[in-house]
Amino acid sequence: MAQNIYDDPAFFAGYSQLPRQVHGLAAAPEWPAVRALLPDLAGKAVVDLGCGFGWFARWAREQGAAAVTGLDVSARMIARAKALTEDPAIAYEIADLETLDLAPAAFDFAYSALAFHYIADFGRLVRMIRRALRPGARLVFTIEHPIYMAAAHPHWSRDEDGRKTWPVNGYALEGERRTNWFADGVIKHHRRLGTTLNGLIAAGFTVCHVEEFAPTAAQIAENPGLAEELERPMLLLVSAQRREDSAREGLRP
């Protein structure tokens, strides 16, 4: 099972204070870029994998989604999501993405924000998601960018001109990365960008868009601290579409 750091009291206390948890989607700088990748949700059955406090689930309903299933490994998260939601068309459940098995062809759209980099077996996960989607349905997800995650000591340094510079090492050495973030020993799983995309393709998805998030000039003007995000990507946004079997046959590497 995936490490459930979110139910660690110290972690949960810190994490709950993040602007995106307190204020919701609009407090996440990448949200406009994510939103640009989303299909029309009107009338759709949506699943959110790693739903946290349910901000996306409630937003999807505002956009006209017929029903939203929000899943999260954290009992604390799910409890908070339920407390924040009064909508019988949103169902929240505790679920471990490492072992989850959704019903086949149950959803028109799958979403996940910043959850898949906690999962060791990405191939199993995306094959399961593909089965749970209806033909032509989309999967849009965000993860920490592998450039951000790879190094043994991922923190800013300075180059010879004094410019903020991010270290990369161990990029080809995939697997566990342990960091301290609100709690010690948070376990993430580093995969090369190519591994993530090839995993999707092998599972029967077509890659539609790959966005290495960078803030816009307007965002930087409003929040100058975001300028460092131009130096190295922290987040990867991917849009993929369920490919049908006949197309899959033609898509060997």
Added chain:
Amino acid sequence: MAQNIYDDPAFFAGYSQLPRQVHGLAAAPEWPAVRALLPDLAGKAVVDLGCGFGWFARWAREQGAAAVTGLDVSARMIARAKALTEDPAIAYEIADLETLDLAPAAFDFAYSALAFHYIADFGRLVRMIRRALRPGARLVFTIEHPIYMAAAHPHWSRDEDGRKTWPVNGYALEGERRTNWFADGVIKHHRRLGTTLNGLIAAGFTVCHVEEFAPTAAQIAENPGLAEELERPMLLLVSAQRREDSAREGLRP
């Protein structure tokens, strides 16, 4: 037009001594990984964009390609390629990929090794290549990896444990990068990995495989100097397939 550094005498003299120029494809560590992405070439009309001394063109003919067109911006390269080739089914021509316009539906396979990162307008290039390919045909190309190219001062440093570490800055700031490599002021064009893939998708390709080249354990055992390639990717290998219009309609971001 693209900078033609290859016709600079000092550059050409140094470049010509690279093992891959002297000994051909097998001297390039990434060649087995590239070869794994190639379709069966028997009977096919092949174009090589940035053909250098023609090693790939001659190899493609050994694999049964019906005809190979090798194009390069460098008159010196083309002269050397012609001198090394005695095969009426291989044609070499001087051509600038920045302005090249191939005949529509003329080729069954397009190949390019380490040339596209010299090109400013990648979108124009891949739209032109798509038109020049027949339905279902593949494009396989290699470029310098954007992690390798992005930084203002791209060279090894050491992290606090003394581990070889590669700097990344300016990743989101696409455009010219000037380096000194056999000659001063070699101009390359940095694009984010997502920009390269989205350019292909927008041009009407399906992304089939994305390989961030890393040497195998056997390659490192034979050549220990390759171990540093595990720390950061130097090369990006991409396989894409010409998508037909009906499929393209469905592939908005």
